[in-house]
Amino acid sequence: MLAPLLATVDPQQALQDLATHGAxxxxDALSPAAVREVRQKLLAGVAVSEADGVxxxxxxxxxDTHNQRVFHLFNLDPIFAELIRRPVALRFVQHLLGPDFLISNFSANITAPGSQRMQMHADQGYVPSPWPAQPLACNVAWLLDDFTPExxxxxYVPGSQHxxxxxxxxxxxxxxxxxxPAGSLLIMDGRVWHQTGDNQTQDVQRAALFGYYVRRWLRPQINWNAALWPSTVAGLDPEFLHLLGFYSGNVELQVPNGRRAPVHPPAGLSTLTPSFALGPQDAAGGR
Structure with missing residues (x-):
């Protein structure tokens, strides 16, 4: 039996835990002030999402209907686009998936008192077994509240990534x-078995943001071209659009679109390096 999974401030220990536990x-990935800000923007975005028909x-x-999901976070506030590409998170994505990956989804999960457990699953469960020795997907969650058994x-099932x-x-x-604790990052290998827990409390919500990443040749869960508002896309830089798959396939290969409107990849895409999309990382290892 594996020892309990403990929170750490050491990225190297976190990488070891990923290899052993699958999570x-x-x-301290977010300061208490940042947690409050992001949580406030998330709760404000709930009404915006519902008014938008999502x-x-x-x-x-x-x-059940106690559990609350908030999708298309990039439409709701610029802070969410900034969070999902932070080096502190992407260093783990690169470790698991390599430099070529896509943002497949970014959503929030808010458990309310009385909500029941989600079905046990793996985030690459759509892949036929046996699965390859390396993950095809991963999840990086930003915890906006303390996570407790209650x-x-x-x-999750420790070691199930194997x-x-x-x-x-x-x-x-x-x-x-x-x-x-709130402010932590929870990183999960895409093969690990896990589920939303049941909220047994009387009056405590539990909110988190879940960034789901896949290898670049996999189709994302979200069709970002359809899901994002034009005003949102207009505010995103080419590097970020690349992470969303806007320059995939024929655009990356620079195959003309014929009579359809051309899509021009940004300069440097044909000689892409990890820094193109991820940006500079600081000397402290992306923290």
């Missing part, structure tokens, strides 16, 4: 709840 917790409750992957903190297939009901009972 890692990096403390419901926040009642999705089939949740057991308030719906994510549950099983090579989707969850086995006989082994799901070995799941454990993740405990971590």
């Amino acid at each position: 890692a917790i990096l403390r 419901p926040t409750r009642g999705y089939p992957f949740d057991a 308030n719906g903190g994510t549950r 099983f090579g297939h989707n969850p086995d009901p006989a082994l799901e009972q070995t799941s454990v709840a993740i405990s971590a």
Whole structure:
């Protein structure tokens, strides 16, 4: 049996935890003031999302309507586009997926009192088994509240990234709840079995942002061309649009679009390096 997964401030220890557990917790990725700001913007975005016709409750992957999901975060405030590409998060994405990846989704999960557990799953569960030795996807979550066993903190099966297939009901009972303070990053290998926990409290919400990344040849969960408002796209730089897949396929290969409107890749795309999309990382390892 593996030792309990503990939060750490050491990125190297977090990488070791990823290899062993399939998950890692990096403390202090956000300051308390930043947590308050992001949480406030998220809650304000709930009403904006619903007014835009994107419901926040009642999705089939949740057991009830207590759980709240907020999609298309980039439309709601610029802070979300800034968060998902922070070096402190992307260093783990690059470690798991290499330099060529896409932002597949970025959404929020807010568990409310009484919400039940999500179905156990793996984030690359759409891939036929046996799975390859390296992950095809990963999830990096920004915790905006403390995660506890009582308030719906994510549950996972330690070491399940080595099983090579989707969850086995006989082994799901070995799941454990993740405990971590607000402001932490929760990093999960795309093969690890996990689920939203049940919120057993009377009056405590648990909010987190989940950045889902995939290898660049996989289709993203979200069609960003359709989901993002024109005003949002206009405010995003070419490097970020590249991470969203706007310059994938024929554009990367610079194949003409014929009579359709041309899409011009930014200068340097044909000789892409990791720094093109990720930007400079500081000497402290991206923190």
